[in-house]
Amino acid sequence: MPIQHPSFGTLADDRVIIFDTTLRDGEQSPGFSMNLEEKLRMAEALAELGADVLEAGFPIASPGDFDSVRSIADRFSKDGPVICGLARSAPQDILRAAEAVKSAARPRIHTFLSTSPLHMRVKLRMSPDEVLQAVADSVALARNHVADVEWSAEDGSRTDPDFLCRCVEAAIKAGATTINVPDTVGYALPEDLARIFTMLRERVPGADGVVFSTHNHNDLGLAVANTLAAIRAGARQVECTINGIGERAGNASLEEVAMALRTRQDTVGMRSGVVTPNILRTSRLLATITGFDVQPNKAIVGRNAFAHESGIHQDGMLKDRGTYEIMTPESVGWTNSSLVMGKHSGRAAFRDKLKALGYEVGDNQLNDAFRRFKDIADRKKVVYDEDIVALVDDEILRTHDRIKLTGLTVASGLHTRPMATLKLEIDGEEQEGMAVGDGAVDATFNALRAAFPHEAGLRLYAVQSVTGGTDAQARVTVRLEEGGKLVDGQGSDTDTIIASARAYVHALNKLLVKRERTAPADYAPATQASGAHSSAA
Numbered sequence: 001m002p003i004q005h006p007s008f009g010t011l012a013d014d015r016v017i018i019f020d021t022t023l024r025d026g027e028q029s030p031g032f033s034m035n036l037e038e039k040l041r042m043a044e045a046l047a048e049l050g051a052d053v054l055e056a057g058f059p060i061a062s063p064g065d066f067d068s069v070r071s072i073a074d075r076f077s078k079d080g081p082v083i084c085g086l087a088r089s090a091p092q093d094i095l096r097a098a099e100a101v102k103s104a105a106r107p108r109i110h111t112f113l114s115t116s117p118l119h120m121r122v123k124l125r126m127s128p129d130e131v132l133q134a135v136a137d138s139v140a141l142a143r144n145h146v147a148d149v150e151w152s153a154e155d156g157s158r159t160d161p162d163f164l165c166r167c168v169e170a171a172i173k174a175g176a177t178t179i180n181v182p183d184t185v186g187y188a189l190p191e192d193l194a195r196i197f198t199m200l201r202e203r204v205p206g207a208d209g210v211v212f213s214t215h216n217h218n219d220l221g222l223a224v225a226n227t228l229a230a231i232r233a234g235a236r237q238v239e240c241t242i243n244g245i246g247e248r249a250g251n252a253s254l255e256e257v258a259m260a261l262r263t264r265q266d267t268v269g270m271r272s273g274v275v276t277p278n279i280l281r282t283s284r285l286l287a288t289i290t291g292f293d294v295q296p297n298k299a300i301v302g303r304n305a306f307a308h309e310s311g312i313h314q315d316g317m318l319k320d321r322g323t324y325e326i327m328t329p330e331s332v333g334w335t336n337s338s339l340v341m342g343k344h345s346g347r348a349a350f351r352d353k354l355k356a357l358g359y360e361v362g363d364n365q366l367n368d369a370f371r372r373f374k375d376i377a378d379r380k381k382v383v384y385d386e387d388i389v390a391l392v393d394d395e396i397l398r399t400h401d402r403i404k405l406t407g408l409t410v411a412s413g414l415h416t417r418p419m420a421t422l423k424l425e426i427d428g429e430e431q432e433g434m435a436v437g438d439g440a441v442d443a444t445f446n447a448l449r450a451a452f453p454h455e456a457g458l459r460l461y462a463v464q465s466v467t468g469g470t471d472a473q474a475r476v477t478v479r480l481e482e483g484g485k486l487v488d489g490q491g492s493d494t495d496t497i498i499a500s501a502r503a504y505v506h507a508l509n510k511l512l513v514k515r516e517r518t519a520p521a522d523y524a525p526a527t528q529a530s531g532a533h534s535s536a537a
Helices: 035-048 065-075 089-102 119-125 130-142 163-174 192-203 225-230 253-265 276-290 311-319 347-356 361-380 385-396 438-451 494-517
Strands: 003-007 010-011 018-021 055-059 084-087 107-114 149-154 178-183 211-216 237-240 403-413 416-427 429-436 457-465 476-484 485-493
Touching: 010 385, 010 416, 018 253, 035 055, 035 065, 035 276, 035 429, 035 457, 055 065, 055 089, 084 089, 089 107, 107 130, 107 178, 119 130, 130 149, 130 163, 149 163, 149 211, 163 178, 163 192, 163 385, 178 192, 178 225, 178 237, 192 225, 192 416, 211 225, 225 237, 225 253, 237 253, 253 276, 276 485, 347 361, 347 385, 361 385, 403 438, 403 494, 429 438, 438 494, 457 485, 457 494, 476 494, 485 494
Parallel strands: 018 055, 018 237, 055 084, 084 107, 107 149, 149 178, 178 211, 211 237
Antiparallel strands: 003 010, 403 416, 416 429, 457 476, 476 485
C-alpha cells in the first residue's frame, strides 16, 4: 500500500527519496567548511540535481549554522526540496531547529538519539527506559512545530534488535513520519542492513505508515552496497552526499546510488528523481567550493571513470561501447571537450558556453569571467571546456571572499634568490607583501604571510594540469592547518605561480570561515549528553 507522507503526498511504491546531507554531514569533514554563499550555491545545485530533501545544517551548533539553515529555508518554494534541520533530543536543539526551518515551504526537523548499548552507557549515561522516554518526548516536541519529523537511532546497526523495535515504535507513536536507522560507524554488512529493515517492517506496529531511511558510512567501503541492501529490504529514503564526503571515510555517494538504481533497475526495481546529466557539474562544483578533488578512479565522476587504455578494451569500445561501459558518459554529464572558444569569441558566445556548462551568471560575474577568459585565450592556442570551468569557478565562487589576490610579481632565475611582491585586498583594504624564498612558490607564499600574517602551516602543495599541452592551465591544491583544523584551497591559471597564489588565498578564506564559527552551545541536558556534531543522522 502506498505511504502517505506530509511532504510528498502519496509515495509511489517504486520511488526512493534522495535525502542529501552534503551541507550537514558532508561539511563536518575536516577541511570541508563552506561559507554562507557557498552553501546557498550548493543548495541550488542540489535542488537542480533533483535531491528531494536537503539537510541544510545543525542549527544549534553555531550562529553560522543557524543562519545557513534559515537562509536555505528562505530560498525554495513548494516546488523545491524539503529543507531539514538536525537536532539532538534536547528541547533547546529542537526549538532552535524549528526556528531555523520555519520559513521553509516544506520544513522538516530531524532529531536523533543513540540507542546502542555502548553509546547509551558511555556517551549518554542513560538507561534504556530513559532513552525510550527521550525518543517519545523529542519527537512529540518536534511535531508541535512541523508536520514532517524524522527520527534517527544513532548507532542503530549496533543496537539490540528488540530495543531498536521498541524505540522505533515509540517514535512512530509520537508522530515521526520518517524513521532512519544509520550505520553510524560503518560497521554493518549488506545482510545486516537487510535483516534490520525487514525486521522493523514486520515487527513494529505502524511501520507500514512511515518512510524508512538508511544512512550508511563508508568505513569498510560498504556504504553504497549497504544502501542498496536497505532499499531492497524496504527502505524508501537514502541519506547520501555528493562525492561521498562526510565524517571519517564519508557517506554513501549520491551519484553512485543514483546510477546504481538507474543502471540496475532490472534487479533493484526502484527509481529516484535525480537528474543524472547534472551529476558531474554538481560534483565539480563541490570540489571547487571545498578544494577537494575526487580521486581519478572514483566511480561515476572520477576523470578515469570512462577512460580506456587497455588495447583489448579499446578494441571492444571501437566495436560497441557496451562491451566495456554499463552507462554512457553523457548520462552523468561527461562531454567531449569543445575547441570552438578562442580569443576571437565574443561575450554572447561565452555566455552561451557558460549556460551549456551549467552556469547561470549575472552581468557583473559575466564581465569578470569574460575578462579572465580573454586573458587565458590570449595565452593559449585553444580553450577547452575544462579551462572555462576552472576559470569560472575561480571567478564566480570567489566573489564573496574576504581576501582577494590583486597583484603578483615574481623574480626568479639561476643563481638568483627568488623574490615575490604581491597585493591583497582584505575586507576592502589593500595590503602588500614582499619576501624571498627557496623557490618562486616559496617566495610567493612567504609574501602572502607578510601581507596577511597567520600561523597556519602548509601541509600539502599539489599541482595538476587541467588539460594537456605546455600552455595548459595548472590547478593547484594547497592545504593549511591551524589549531588542528584543516582547510584546502584551489586555484587555476596558465601560470603555475599565479595558480599557487590563488590556491593559497582560497585556503586562507576558508580558514577565516573556520575562525568565525563559534563554539557550539555548551550544555549537557539530561535527555542527551553528547557532542554538538554527530555522524549519526
